[in-house]
Amino acid sequence: MPELPDVEGFRERLSATLPGRRIDSVEVRDSGVLRNASARALNRVLSGRRFEEPRRHGKWLLLPAEGPTLLVHSGMTGRPYYTSAGDGDRHDRVVITLDRGELHYADQRKLRGIWLVGDHEDDHEDNDDLDDMLGDQGPDALGLDRHVFTEILRRHRGALKPTLMDQSVIAGLGNLLVDEICWRARLNPKIRIAALDDSDIRQLHRAVTSVLRTAVRHGCVPGLRRWLTRVRDDPDPSCPRCGARVSRGRVGGRSTVWCPRCQPG
DNA sequence: ATCGTTGTTGCAAG
DNA sequence: ACTTGCAACAACGA
CATH class of the missing domain: 1.10.8.50 (Helicase, Ruva Protein; domain 3)
Known part of the structure; x- marks a missing residue:
């Protein structure tokens, strides 16, 4: 499914729910979607931080959380979503419990997944990591001059x-x-x-x-x-x-x- | 059972 | 250096 419009939809929905939510814990149900960090590292780095405004570049979704940033690439079947009701998806791979509600990542085929970019608050090269993860990306197609x-x-x-x-x-x-x-x-x-x-x-x-x-x-x-x-x-x-x-x-x-x-x- | 798939990467060859 | 094709990743349905 996910091309730019789908990812933009994910971003919009998360933008309405995620900013300000504090992360309680990260539960990894299938580590097959983790690409560069262990479940333990994810939980350790993210717990206690609050999500900020979600961003998007191309098909990438960026979820900054007061320093570290969670990167989501949905591949063909991925779907990040927020739920306050505790409902789920058959293919939920990661569930992040928040101070109110949960952030889920469901993905049937697990072609891509989730990356974690570290905390670079005092690092002047704090975009290098991000660039490495995202690879060479041209300008975003939406609103391209x-x-x-x-x-x-x-x-x-x-x-x-x-x-x-x-x-x-x-x-x-x-x-x-x-x-x-x-x-x-x-x-x-x-x-x-x-x-x-x-x-x-x-x-x-x-x-x-x-x-x-x-x-x-x-x-x-x-x-x-x-x-x-x-x-x-x-x-x-x-x-x-x-x-x-x-x-x-x-x-x-x-x-x-x-x-x-x-x-x- | 084999084939195809809305995404990306790495390798090989032209 | 640029472009193209293929296999791989993984899981499911036709």
């Missing part, structure tokens, strides 16, 4: 879809989102960046902006009536815009759908 977007794209020679999905180029765009964006901009996902003119890139930026705005409002990439995403799993999909038979294939190693009429190669 058109001229910055143009300049970034112009640096690349590869195919459109793999470039847009590359988190070190632009952070946050995933498989469904990029198919939707290419379709909206009427550009074939396999087209070379070098073949795009200024007008194409302007269209592409408009598509990124409008698709993201709507998706963030829904907290996911929604299968709306006029969206390509609605038909991507149909047995015999037709283009919601022109009615042509939708093509399926693999681009950049990922399952891809496009309209051969709206998005000619």
Whole structure:
């Protein structure tokens, strides 16, 4: 599930509940989601601290807690959430008990998980750790300036879809989102960046902006009536815009759908 | 039972 | 240096 809109939804919900909550204890039910710290270290470092305002970069969720920061990357199936009622998810892997309510991390497949970045209050290099964990991330796709977007794209020679999905180029765009964006901009996902003119890139930026705005409002990439995403799993999909038979294939190693009429190669 | 998957990484090859 | 393809991670459903 999680691409930028999903993670932004996680962030918004946690933003309404988490800031100010004090951590009582950390219970790790499946250490398979811990990537760089033991359950004991997590509990020792976090206990007694209060969560602050959650942040997001691309598909990463950052949960600062008065010095240390909990990093969450949900992979394909992760879901961080707050509950005051003590209810849970079948795939809860970590439960953090707060002075009021609990923060849960549920994840069926455990492809990514949770990282802990240490306390660097008096450290002038306090972003180094964070950068190491997050890896090379381009600017966040949400609210990306058109001229910055143009300049970034112009640096690349590869195919459109793999470039847009590359988190070190632009952070946050995933498989469904990029198919939707290419379709909206009427550009074939396999087209070379070098073949795009200024007008194409302007269209592409408009598509990124409008698709993201709507998706963030829904907290996911929604299968709306006029969206390509609605038909991507149909047995015999037709283009919601022109009615042509939708093509399926693999681009950049990922399952891809496009309209051969709206998005000619 | 084998195949595929909305995410990322590391390695190899072009 | 850049781009592409593949295998791997893990668990589940078709």
